[in-house]
Amino acid sequence: MNIKRIEDTLNEFNKIGYSRHGMNRLAFTKEEEKVKRVLIELCEKEGMEARIDHCGNVIMIKEGKNPNLAPVIIGSHLDTVYNGGQYDGSVGVGVGVEIICSINDRNIQPERRVELICFVGEEASRFGMGTIGSSAMAGKFDQEVMSRLTDQEGVSFPKAVENVELDFETIRLASREGERIHAFFEVHIEQGPVLENHQKKIGVVTAIAAPTRLKVTIVGKASHSGTTPMNYRKDALLGASEIALTVEEAAKLEAVNGTVATVGQCSVFPGAMNVVPGRAEMKIDIRGTNVESKQVVVLKLLECFKDLKNRRHLDIQYEYLVDKAPVKLDTKMINSLSTTCEELGVPHLQMVSGAGHDAMNMASICPTGLLFIPCKEGLSHHKNEFASIEDIAIGAQVLEHEILKSM
Ligand SMILES: [Zn+2]
Structure with a gap:
């Protein structure tokens, strides 16, 4: 692996959307279009052919010796959150570019076609919905739901895609469901502290x-x-506080199953210092790879709601904003990637991903592998996000071996 070249590639990407507050290449914006162009130019220099699908995903192709074999795909994303970092997504695409360059350096023509994909709209920051490009590729684009989304400026999703010369009505044609795909691989920064700590x-x-x-x-x-005595009050914030503590307590009991839960938003109304809160609205995020365990947390919450109704005389309503099933990755792939790490003497760890990635959509249409590389203090979605080029190069080395093995 050529460390200098990986660094140069990332620098080329991160010239686009750079500011001192962080990277801004939001989904379906001019900046995302520009960085896709940069990628295409880099790959065309390496003799790859570019194709853009109906959702705007960039598919770079290096033909294999045997056109009858199903392709191997490497992919990640180049869009960012508001004021994001320089590694989330970029690393996966950068590693893909490096693997192609490295294979070319050694004049290897792989048996299978190799594709490098830059998925569009992975981050949910703009439309509240993430992994849009990979959803479309996996045949999961929900036109009805997507037609109703708008960004902070009130731009609708259909209008936003039109602005980057895509046709909302034909996005579903980006689906590759049913196509023969040998394997999909993504390399991503961990966005958590586990690898560094271990x-x-x-x-x-x-x-x-x-x-x-x-x-x-x-x-x-x-x-x-x-003027309201303490025993006459129906304080909504105090109910919300008990709910927040129940969320913590329930998630801590489920920590053995890897479940985590957070109250990241809570608003109090009318929101005046001299008024007992009459209403509170909170959003609770429960995550895990174990469905039953997530349900245990939800059940504890429902019990808490009942208790608050009786004890504090509060009326509590709830609705599900999202309830998604975790994705288990292909066992053969996990074993094979672990073996590759062992063969190369790379210290590795099997772990779950707390965050969603394009790989979870691809896993529904082909065997999928996801590799994490350490990032400093687990910091991500932040301008100070950092992963060392040496660690990124290790990720590239492992994936290159794996891909050549799978030919
Ligand atoms: Zn990402």
Whole structure:
């Protein structure tokens, strides 16, 4: 692996959308279009052919010796969150470019066609919906749902795709469901602290956690904070506080099953210092790779709601915003990637992914492998996100071996 070349590739990507507050290459924007162009130019220099599918995903192709064999695909994304980092997504695409260059350096013509894909719209920041490009490729693009999404500026999803010269009506044609694909691989920064803490260089992902998200509305009674005696109050915030503590308690009991839960949003109404809160709205994010375990947390919450109704006389309503099933990755792939790490003497760890990735969609249409590389202090979606080029090169080396093995 050529460390300098990997660094140059990442620098080329990160010239686009750079600011001192972080990277801004939001989904379906001019910046994402520009960085896709940069990728195409880099790959065309390596003799690859570019194709853009109906969703805007870039598919770079290196033909194999045997056109009858199903292709091997490497992919990740180049879009970012608002004020994001320089490694999330870029690393996976950069590693793909490096593997192609490295194979070309040695004049290897692989048996199978190799594709390098840059999926569009992986981050949910703009439309509240992520992994859009890979969903479309996996045949899971829901036109009905997508037609209703808008960004912060009120631009609808159909309008946004039209602005980058895509046709909303034909996005579903990006589906490759039913096509023969030998394997899909993604390399991604871990976005968590596990590898660094265990001093491992590679995480072989066994499963990708899925979120269950609830919106909870607690209704009490707004009243004067000076004239309402304590025993006459129906304080919605105090109910919300008990719910937040129950979320922690329930998730801690389920930690053995890898479940985590968070209250990341809570609003209090009317929101005045001298008014007892009459209403509170909170959003709860429960994640894990074990469906039953996530359900245990939800059941504890429902018990808590009942208790608050009786004890604090609060009215509690809830709705599911998301309830997705976790994705287990291909066992053969996990074993094969772990063996490759052993063969290369790379310290590795099998682990689950707490965050969603394009790999989870590809896993529904072909055998899929996901590799993590360490990132500093687990920091991600932040301008100070960092992964060392040496560690990225190890990821590239492992994946290159794996791909040549699978030919
Ligand atoms: Zn990512």
